[in-house]
Amino acid sequence: MSNPASPPAVGVVDDRPPLTFPPGFLWGAATAAYQIEGAAAEGGRTPSIWDTFSHTPGRVVEGHTGDVACDHYHRMGSDVALMAELGLKSYRFSVSWPRVQPGGTGPANAEGLDFYRRLVDELLAHGIEPWLTLYHWDLPQPLEDVGGWPARDTAARFADYATLVADALGDRVRYWTTLNEPWCSAFLGYGSGVHAPGRSDGADAVRAGHHLMLGHGLAVQALRAARPTAEVGVTVNLYPVTPASDAPADVDAARRIDGLANRFFLDPLLRGSYPADLMADLAKVTDFGHVRDGDLATISSPLDVVGVNYYSRHVVAAPVPGAEPEPYWRAPSCWPGSEDVRFVTRGVPVTDMNWEIDAPGLVETLRRVHEEYTDLPLYVTENGSAFVDEVVDGQVDDVDRLAYFDAHLRAAHEAIEAGVPLRGYFAWSLMDNFEWAWGYTKRFGMVHVDYDSQVRIPKSSARWYAEVIRRNGLAAQ
Ligand code: FCB
16 A cells, blocks of 8 residues: 555644544445446447437547446456455446446346346445446437437336336345436536537426436336335535625525526425426526426435535626626536526636535535435535546555545535534545546546556555545544
8 A cells, every 4th residue: 555645735734633434434436337337339238328429529528438438347346346445335336228228218138237237246245335326327319319308208218217227236236326416417418518418408408407307206216116125315416506795696696506506406306396486587498387297296206315416616696798608517508597697716726627626515515405405314425526647656646636535524524513414425436437528638536547558546545545434534634
C-alpha cells in the first residue's frame, strides 16, 4: 500500500477530530453499465440510446463511445477482486437493459442475465453486498424509436423489464434502485439534448420526467410482487439551490430552479403530488395533460430506502437581459419555462467538471430530504469528483479527490449527528470511466484506468478510502 496523502495541505495544522460512523454503515462504490462494461455488441446485447448518441458525430467529446469502456464485461472477476482488496462492503452497479432484454420488449436474453448472475455471485463470494440499479440511462434504442420516455408506454415496458431482472436475480440481490437520476434522463436527454437521445423540447422533457416516475412506480410494484423481501428505492440527484442575493427576484429564481431540479421529483415520489408553484411555472410549457388519474398514487408507491446523489450546489439569480447562456447542464434548455434564470459562479474551488465544491450542501440536502419529506433510511448513492490525474512511477496521488471525499464524509457524519438516518455512502466512482458527453476526458475514479492497456491502478484516494472502511470512520489527522 502506498502512503496516502491526507488533507489538508502540508504545513496546515489540522485539528479535526476522528469520526466514527454508526455500526453497519454501508461503505460502497458505484459504477454504471454503459460507463464501464464495453462489449457493446456481445452476448446478444443490442444498442441503447447511448450507443446511438455516442456514435453520432459531435455528440460526445472526441467522438468517444462506450464500445470498449473499461472492458469490465471481460474483467469482472479481477474487478471484483480489486473491490474486495479495498474492503468495499457494497458495490452499486447497473444492469444494461438492452443486454438482458434486447430491443426492450419480449423475453429475457439468458446470456445477458448470466453476466449479472456471475457478477452478483462473485460479489457475494467476497462478502460484498450487491446494490442493483435497473436504469442508469441506457434505454433500448427501439423504445426510443417509438417515442422514448415522453411516450407513456415506455413506463410499462420498464416494469416488464424490472420483472425479468427480479425473477432472475431477486433471490440474491437485496437492494434495488429503480432509476438513477431521472432529472438527467428527462431534462438533459429531452430538454437540453446534451445527453442521449439528444432531443430538445421542454414539453417532452416534462413528459419524460413524469413517465420515468410512472415507470419507477410500476417497477416498485413489479419488484414487490416478484420479491416481497427486496429493499426497494430510487436515486435522485439533488442540489441545494441558493439565491445569489436576498433580492426578491433572485429568491424567486431559486424557487423556480429548486422546483425543476428537486421538487419535480421529490414531491411526486414522496408526497404523491406535483408542487402547485412548479405547475404554474410550467404552464407555458405544458398543460400536464399527460398526467392521468392514479398516476401519482403509483408514483408514490411506498419505498424502503431513498438514494441521494450529491455533487454540488446551484447558485442562481434573476435574469439580466442579454446575458450569455452557460454551457452544458446549466444550458437554459435544461430548465423549461425558466430558461432566463442565471447560474452564478461564486469563485469557490471547482472540480475538473467546473462544479463548485460545496460539502456543507450535502448536509443541507440530506437534512432537507429527511426533515421535509421522509423518515426512510437514506443512502448517498453517489458522491465524488473529477480531477486531472497524473501517473508518476506507477502511482496516482490524487490529493484533490481525496480531500473532496474527506470533506463530504465529514458532512455525511454531520448529517447523521443532526438526526438524518443515513445508512450508507457510495463513492462515485470505483474506477475512471465513460463520463457521458465528456467521454473519457473526465476522471472520477478512485482507481485509475489506462484505456489502452486496461491496467487499473488504485489511486491514493482508494487506499485512503480502504482505511476509512476498515476503521468505519475517519482517523484523527
Ligand atoms: C451522475 C451520474 C453518473 C456520473 C456522475 C459524475 O450524474 O449518475 O453516472 O456520470 O454524475
